[in-house]
Amino acid sequence: MMAALRNIVDSARNYGAKATGLLFERAEMLVVWQWLLLALVPLLIVLLYFLKLKRQPLQVPSTYLWHKSIEDLHVNSVWQRLRQSLLLYLQLLFIALVAWTLLRPTIQGKRLIGDRFIFLVDNSASMGATDVAPTRLDEAKKRAGELIDEMRTGDVAMLVSFSDGAKIEQSFSEDPRELRRRLDAIKQTDRSTSLAEALRVAAGLANPGRSSNREDAGDVQVAEAEPATLYIFSDGKFPKVKDFSLGHLAEKGREPNYVIIGEPDATNVAIGAFTTGRQEANPDHLQVFARLDNHCAEKVSVIAELSLNGELIDAKPIDIEPGDSTGVEYDPDKVETGVLKLSIDAKDALAIDNVAWTTINARRRGKVLFVTPENKPLEFALNTDRVRELADVTQRTPDFLAQPDYRKQADGGGYDLVIYDRCRPEQMPQANTLFIGRLPLSDGWRAGEMADVPQIIDVEQGHPLMQIVEMGNVLIVEGTPLFPPSGGTTLIDSQVGAMFAIGPREGYEDAVMGFMIVDQDKMGTDWPRFASFPVFVLNTIEYLAGTRSSLDSGSVRPGQPIAWRSDTPAERIQVRPPKGAPFEVSRGALNTFNVTSTADVGVYEVRAGDQALGSFAVNLFDGNESDVRPALELAVGDYKVEGKTSREPARRDLWKIVLLAALAVLLAEWYIYNRRVYV
Amino acid sequence: MPAPTPTSEILSPELLAQLERLELVSRKVFRGRMKGERRSKRKGQSVEFADFRNYSHGDDLRFIDWNSYARLDKLFLKLFFEEEDLHFYALIDASASMDFGDPTKLAYAKQLAASLAFIGLVRSDRVKIETVGQPARQSGPMWRGRRSLWPMLDHLEHISPGEPAPLAEGVKNFCLRNSGKGIVVLISDLMDKHGYTDALRYLMARQMDVYVIQVLSQEEIEPDVKGDLRLIDCEDEDMAEITVSAPLLKRYKQNLAAFVEGAREFCNRRGMSYILAKNQLPVDQLVSNYLRQRGLVR
Numbered sequence: 001m002m003a004a005l006r007n008i009v010d011s012a013r014n015y016g017a018k019a020t021g022l023l024f025e026r027a028e029m030l031v032v033w034q035w036l037l038l039a040l041v042p043l044l045i046v047l048l049y050f051l052k053l054k055r056q057p058l059q060v061p062s063t064y065l066w067h068k069s070i071e072d073l074h075v076n077s078v079w080q081r082l083r084q085s086l087l088l089y090l091q092l093l094f095i096a097l098v099a100w101t102l103l104r105p106t107i108q109g110k111r112l113i114g115d116r117f118i119f120l121v122d123n124s125a126s127m128g129a130t131d132v133a134p135t136r137l138d139e140a141k142k143r144a145g146e147l148i149d150e151m152r153t154g155d156v157a158m159l160v161s162f163s164d165g166a167k168i169e170q171s172f173s174e175d176p177r178e179l180r181r182r183l184d185a186i187k188q189t190d191r192s193t194s195l196a197e198a199l200r201v202a203a204g205l206a207n208p209g210r211s212s213n214r215e216d217a218g219d220v221q222v223a224e225a226e227p228a229t230l231y232i233f234s235d236g237k238f239p240k241v242k243d244f245s246l247g248h249l250a251e252k253g254r255e256p257n258y259v260i261i262g263e264p265d266a267t268n269v270a271i272g273a274f275t276t277g278r279q280e281a282n283p284d285h286l287q288v289f290a291r292l293d294n295h296c297a298e299k300v301s302v303i304a305e306l307s308l309n310g311e312l313i314d315a316k317p318i319d320i321e322p323g324d325s326t327g328v329e330y331d332p333d334k335v336e337t338g339v340l341k342l343s344i345d346a347k348d349a350l351a352i353d354n355v356a357w358t359t360i361n362a363r364r365r366g367k368v369l370f371v372t373p374e375n376k377p378l379e380f381a382l383n384t385d386r387v388r389e390l391a392d393v394t395q396r397t398p399d400f401l402a403q404p405d406y407r408k409q410a411d412g413g414g415y416d417l418v419i420y421d422r423c424r425p426e427q428m429p430q431a432n433t434l435f436i437g438r439l440p441l442s443d444g445w446r447a448g449e450m451a452d453v454p455q456i457i458d459v460e461q462g463h464p465l466m467q468i469v470e471m472g473n474v475l476i477v478e479g480t481p482l483f484p485p486s487g488g489t490t491l492i493d494s495q496v497g498a499m500f501a502i503g504p505r506e507g508y509e510d511a512v513m514g515f516m517i518v519d520q521d522k523m524g525t526d527w528p529r530f531a532s533f534p535v536f537v538l539n540t541i542e543y544l545a546g547t548r549s550s551l552d553s554g555s556v557r558p559g560q561p562i563a564w565r566s567d568t569p570a571e572r573i574q575v576r577p578p579k580g581a582p583f584e585v586s587r588g589a590l591n592t593f594n595v596t597s598t599a600d601v602g603v604y605e606v607r608a609g610d611q612a613l614g615s616f617a618v619n620l621f622d623g624n625e626s627d628v629r630p631a632l633e634l635a636v637g638d639y640k641v642e643g644k645t646s647r648e649p650a651r652r653d654l655w656k657i658v659l660l661a662a663l664a665v666l667l668a669e670w671y672i673y674n675r676r677v678y679v
Numbered sequence: 680m681p682a683p684t685p686t687s688e689i690l691s692p693e694l695l696a697q698l699e700r701l702e703l704v705s706r707k708v709f710r711g712r713m714k715g716e717r718r719s720k721r722k723g724q725s726v727e728f729a730d731f732r733n734y735s736h737g738d739d740l741r742f743i744d745w746n747s748y749a750r751l752d753k754l755f756l757k758l759f760f761e762e763e764d765l766h767f768y769a770l771i772d773a774s775a776s777m778d779f780g781d782p783t784k785l786a787y788a789k790q791l792a793a794s795l796a797f798i799g800l801v802r803s804d805r806v807k808i809e810t811v812g813q814p815a816r817q818s819g820p821m822w823r824g825r826r827s828l829w830p831m832l833d834h835l836e837h838i839s840p841g842e843p844a845p846l847a848e849g850v851k852n853f854c855l856r857n858s859g860k861g862i863v864v865l866i867s868d869l870m871d872k873h874g875y876t877d878a879l880r881y882l883m884a885r886q887m888d889v890y891v892i893q894v895l896s897q898e899e900i901e902p903d904v905k906g907d908l909r910l911i912d913c914e915d916e917d918m919a920e921i922t923v924s925a926p927l928l929k930r931y932k933q934n935l936a937a938f939v940e941g942a943r944e945f946c947n948r949r950g951m952s953y954i955l956a957k958n959q960l961p962v963d964q965l966v967s968n969y970l971r972q973r974g975l976v977r
Binding site: 056 | 872906911914920933934
């Protein structure tokens with residue numbers, strides 16, 4: 001009993017101390033003369049009240065009784081007047097309340113530590129989740145706003161919004177109103193999240209250019225470090241930030257704060273992938289594949305509906321185990337062009353990933369130039385019905401490479417693929433290439449010593465070029481081991497090195513074969529005897545001549561650029577995004593139209609004047625964003641930032657309530673004056 | 680045939696019809712001047728038997744009670760009450776302070792005076808309406824009979840507010856002008872800075888049947904004022920600066936109640952009838968209810 005009493009007394013004392021602290025905290029906002037000025041206001045009102053000379057004249061039948069009444073009351077007249085003046089008291093109370101409002105009264109304040117703050121607000125796709133009403137972004141803005149309100153005079157704060165990139169919404173500013181305005185202006189994006197960029201922005205000011213050589217006394221820092229307290233408002237759904245040091249942002253007393261936005265038990269079912277392909281046996285038939293991910297703790301059942309150009313063509317009920325993914329496959333009838341849309345009827349926190357699109361555009365025939373002295377097996381393989389269907393193959397001898405016609409076509413992007421059999425151009429063409437028995441002139445490609453009968457030990461069948469290409473029994477007479485440039489992939493590996501590799505070059509890809517198929521009337525390999533050879537050639541046409549991508553224009557993630565290839569002679573194409581106004585894109589240097597404004601998910605229509613060229617889709621397809629269960633801690637390099645789920649004990653503003661009270665007093669005064677309520 | 684009933688702003692036909700059934704009553708029996716419809720102290724010729732007395736020489740033989748003579752062999756004279764007229768005076772205070780209220784206190788006073796006077800006229804009483812501020816030597820007209828209603832109303836309509844005379848002096852002049860006895864109804868707000876007691880004493884000294892009707896307006900009873908005011912007395916421009924507050928209003932009402940109570944007590948002690956009339960109370964109700972209760976009319 002006594003202990004309980006003591007507890008109560010202690011907590012009361014603590015509360016009192018807190019309240020006193022508060023008073024002083026606010027008090028330091030005013031200087032002495034301001035306090036004096038404030039104190040003068042009520043005095044002035046009282047003085048005016050007594051000195052007011054204006055009395056309304058009113059004629060009455062007789063002042064006889066009034067005089068008598070006044071005389072009766074004239075005893076202690078000052079006191080009497082004060083006692084009568086309820087209105088005066090109300091006016092004083094009103095002024096007091098208004099003054100108090102101006103002092104921004106707060107309760108239960110927690111002082112922000114430090115006087116420089118960096119607020120990082122996540123506005124990636126997952127922040128659109130509605131598990132916290134109305135959305136996580138609104139909640140994050142609210143929390144950040146509370147902290148901005150807590151700032152005192154002299155405090156500065158920077159506001160950064162981040163998704164896959166970071167944007168400084170407001171550089172260091174003392175003006176809370178401006179900060180609030182900028183904070184309110186932060187908009188939801190459909191992009192993925194990367195904290196690293198935001199941290200780099202934040203750290204750029206906190207950790208300015210360090211001395212490169214600490215040993216050297218003459219090497220000084222470029223600028224003084226300006227440490228700041230970091231507040232991250234996010235659901236933490238981004239990859240671990242590696243190779244990054246917070247530096248001054250994590251010094252003692254200024255530990256970064258991670259404010260977790262979102263409910264830990266938030267549920268979401270997402271379309272993780274959605275793509276189309278041709279049936280191998282029947283290339284006219286389209287197959288539609290999708291992957292549904294369940295980011296819930298319970299098994300869910302959804303109905304996945306597939307529609308083509310807005311018309312429902314198939315629907316399937318799907319059960320997905322908790323934390324698992326399920327594939328779903330559709331075999332629609334012959335589909336030439338159109339927009340396929342897959343939607344699931346999940347009632348979950350994030351709606352953006354409950355729908356996905358893919359587009360099927362008219363087949364574009366690839367243009368292939370085959371430069372060879374003579375290569376019967378390859379000629380034969382390039383002359384199949386299937387290849388003729390996919391591409392126009394032009395065969396030329398190596399002397400064609402010196403002709404101006406070739407130069408014009410090669411530099412102007414006239415070809416999708418150039419196959420150089422035992423020859424090579426002086427300048428690389430603006431096209432994908434396949435070099436057979438020669439190295440391209442571009443940087444990065446190197447070759448080793450020629451080796452006899454290299455044994456094939458591995459084939460990279462995961463690569464589209466080598467899909468279902470079986471090379472177990474293939475013999476190679478002699479080959480040169482290849483060293484592709486960085487970013488390159490070895491496709492056929494032998495005991496002496498790569499026999500076939502592919503490497504990137506300015507948006508194109510160069511596939512290089514280290515051995516010859518035909519070497520001066522002799523066979524360089526027995527590969528053409530196997531069924532895998534025409535398959536490989538078909539893969540090459542489909543992949544390198546770009547005919548595969550013309551089936552499914554591919555899906556990019558929000559914010560990622562897409563290179564639109566088109567036969568159109570127009571120099572500009574028009575893109576109509578799902579939201580907002582259409583925009584134009586000029587032909588790029590590589591004969592493609594690079595569309596970079598892909599911020600919103602949905603279908604983007606592409607036109608050249610009146611001619612519809614097709615469309616492409618932007619989908620979320622981001623497991624990190626779709627898994628809306630917030631991360632409990634952030635990892636920045638070796639530093640771990642514990643999340644805070646509970647609401648920051650922010651100073652709650654009272655001024656609105658006080659102002660309302662003042663208005664109520666004003667109303668009461670008006671009522672008393674008009675209704676003649678007297679005390 | 681009764682004279683055609685005139686209509687006036689002061690008396691409406693409905694009120695006239697209502698008043699016609701009433702008559703003025705005096706608690707005292709006075710001598711009239713002319714034969715009227717009222718029993719007088721004097722014995723005379725009427726149908727109402729009063730007394731017997733012994734016959735004396737020279738008496739009118741027509742009044743001898745022959746039946747008594749036959750039985751008692753003595754001559755007795757039958758005495759009958761004489762029916763005479765009644766003097767009714769209405770004294771209206773037409774000072775500036777009476778020009779307040781809606782209807783104004785003066786208008787109310789006029790209506791009240793007209794009502795009572797009409798009752799008198801119907802009963803062939805002698806009716807005289809005067810104002811307090813009337814010049815000392817100038818006696819007002821006197822009316823009798825229903826036919827006089829119109830001139831009386833005309834006279835009333837010419838009474839305008841703003842007469843400067845103090846109440847006591849006006850009443851004194853009235854008493855000097857009118858020596859006859861009868862009913863006097865003083866209609867005033869009694870709001871005289873010099874007091875009303877002297878005035879009432881003058882009336883009392885005339886041994887008249889005095890009725891004091893104090894007319895107060897609603898604005899005086901429940902002042903509808905707010906804020907800071909400079910009150911100006913309409914009669915003497917006297918000023919009173921007030922800040923309206925609940926205590927002040929309370930005190931004012933207390934003073935008003937004391938004032939009214941003082942007047943009532945003063946009157947009651949001296950055999951006068953005091954009636955408080957609020958200008959919001961319709962005159963017909965005042966006459967038919969209040970004045971009936973107080974015995975002025977029946």
